[in-house]
Amino acid sequence: MKKTVRDIDVKGKKVIVRCDFNVPLNGSGEITDDIRITSALPTINYLIEQGAKVILMSHLGRPDGEANMKYTLKPVADRLSELTGKKIVFISVPEVVNEEVAKAADALQDGDVMLLENVRFRKEETKNGANFSKELADLAEIFVNDAFGTAHRAHSSTAGIADHLPAVSGFLIEKEVKFLGNAVENPERPFVAIMGGAKVSDKILVIESLLSKVDTLIVGGGMMFTFLKAKGFEIGKSILEADKVDLAADLLKKAEEKGVKLLLPIDTKAAKEFNNDAETAEFDCDQLPAEWMGLDIGPKTIALFQDEIKKAKTVVWNGPMGVFEMSNFAKGTISIAEAMAESDAVTVIGGGDSAAAVEQFGLADKMTHISTGGGASLEFLEGKELPGIAVLENK
Secondary structure, three states: OEOEHHHOOOOOOEEEEEOOOOOOEOOOOOEOOOHHHHHHHHHHHHHHHOOOEEEEEOOOOOOOOOOOHHHOOHHHHHHHHHHHOOOEEEOOOOOOOOHHHHHHHHOOOOOOEEEOOOHHHOOOHHHOOHHHHHHHHOOOOEEEEOOHHHOOOOOOOOOHHHHOOOEEEOHHHHHHHHHHHHHHHOOOOOEEEEEOOOOOOOOHHHHHHHOOOOOEEEEOOOOHHHHHHHOOOOOOOOOOOHHHHHHHHHHHHHHHHHOOEEEOOOEEEEEOOOOOOOOEEEEEOOOOOOOOEEEEEOHHHHHHHHHHHHHOOEEEEEOOOOOOOOHHHOHHHHHHHHHHHHOOOEEEEOOHHHHHHHHHOOOHHHOOEEOOOHHHHHHHHHOOOOHHHHOOOEO
């Protein structure tokens, strides 16, 4: 177990907190979804209430180590001010930390909050540059990591800074580790994992890891066609990772050897072209004509998968069942989300597109936990130790 902000005295201390404020912005630079900001509020508000001097930092977008004002954190500072009811000290300088910023940090009173400019304005950030880590550390006395979405990256603001300061987790990372950890290491059974998305290659290590833990593994999304090809099925013009067919066959064999039920789709909703307005038809997976491409799971598969979810006590889901961005091919993904929302099981959504889908369908509040990190949650489910969590002090 890692220490959290509850385990240390923060009163009167300068506490630097790595958050994940990588929020989507529209063309006018306005935030279109602030869930990443609101997710950090429990930690921020706790530190304010405890009388800490709070210094927040985050990245936004990919400025590639340059001070590109398209990616300034100013909109985040404004939104934080609204949400906390406090004036947020924000000094936008291309070097992120300079003498002016250091003086502002020193001038903070108990309960004050400041936000640094985008840490990725510095090219050293993503290289975990020791000098930048030290500059950040010199602003504070305690480091709190609450950015689960970047915990799988060893950057200056997520890992390097912990070489210089006592390091603990915020409440968001604590929650992520609790739900993802319990789901994988100590699940209530039957334990069902659902893997979707376009590519097997993105999920190989997760699938291999989960085969030792789950009772049932459900495979949908574009990656299903690589598995179906491995079974000798005609897949038409559907997406295929030809170099991963043997691997898919190997995973099918491993599942059988381990006594894991691996469920593949039995029918698909298909079109002749990759277009929402294209002519559609449903085919059993062993009868897909050569000129068609599968773009969603079909109704028989939906029923099969929903039935399996109903029996589960723990469900982890990562990756959509079809091209859910197109309304004609969203039904599979919606149906999985609805089945999980209606389930009495512990339901964990592993970030990324699945989290976006659940939000989009208005079902987020029906899930036990929605992870804030796509890549981080996948690596966690693989059983990897995440650098941004490994550096935190143990209890």
